[in-house]
Amino acid sequence: MNFLTHILHLAGSGVFAYYSAAQIRDLKTRPNILAGFQLAESGSVPFLSALSDRAAAEGDTWLAEKLAKHASDETRHGKIFAHALQQLDKQVIDFKRQPQTPSTKKSQQRSPFFAAFFEGYPQEQLKPHVIDWDVFMASTYILELDASKDFARMAKVLPDHEPTARNLKLGMLNIAQDETGHAAYLYEAMMRRMSPTEVQKLVDMWRTRKVNAVLAMVGGILQRNGETRSLVQDSAPSQIDSELIAT
Secondary structure (H helix, E strand, C coil): CCHHHHHHHHHHHHHHHHHHHHHHHCCCCHHHHHHHHHHHHHHCHHHHHHHHHHHHHCCCHHHHHHHHHHHHHHHHHHHHHHHHHHHCCEEECCHHHCCCCHHHHHHCCCCHHHHHHCCCCCHHHHCCCCCCHHHHHHHHHHHHHHHHHHHHHHHHHCCCCCHHHHHHHHHHHHHHHHHHHHHHHHHHHHHHHCCHHHHHHHHHHHHHHHHHHHHHHHHHHHHCCCCCCCCEEECCCCCCCCHHHHC
């Protein structure tokens, strides 16, 4: 990674850290950011499960098992965020049941972040049965590595004296550990396929893409003056097994 990319990475990470910490600390904005995390974590499960099946079919048992564990972890992460939302009497909106209008179709298009991150890659090339393994491993490695740090930072700003916030803090710290493990197996997977020099070159390329993606995301946030569409609606109070957080 060159010096300019490194500086932009630090700057972009700092802006996102400040924004996400403010969003999760404020009870007014906390539900929406939790909903975004729930959708992202749960939404990745079918993709990872399909990749696990593909790796098994290709004879890579080690990778298939790692991907299956990854999918299982993401399922639990989604439940942790759903639990946190329910403690706030909120739940994720089921957008599939909402009527499709030009505005809703536009909002469901690829986000500025992922549009920049995967620039040059049509969505058809990113489906689990055809995605290049190097593309998947390097891009996901960067995302998981950064997510581990982001979740840990956000957890630290949550207060310990309030039970609901403390439960969320414990859950997010647990998730951060999982993300660190995911980044580790993905890095090992790359090292199994290519030389250290090739791995570093690939990682640097996707780090640059992540920097560009964060800048695109920040630009979008500034254009909207920090406003985002609501992802949550009110729900009836309910309880989810608290063991999810400690598992």
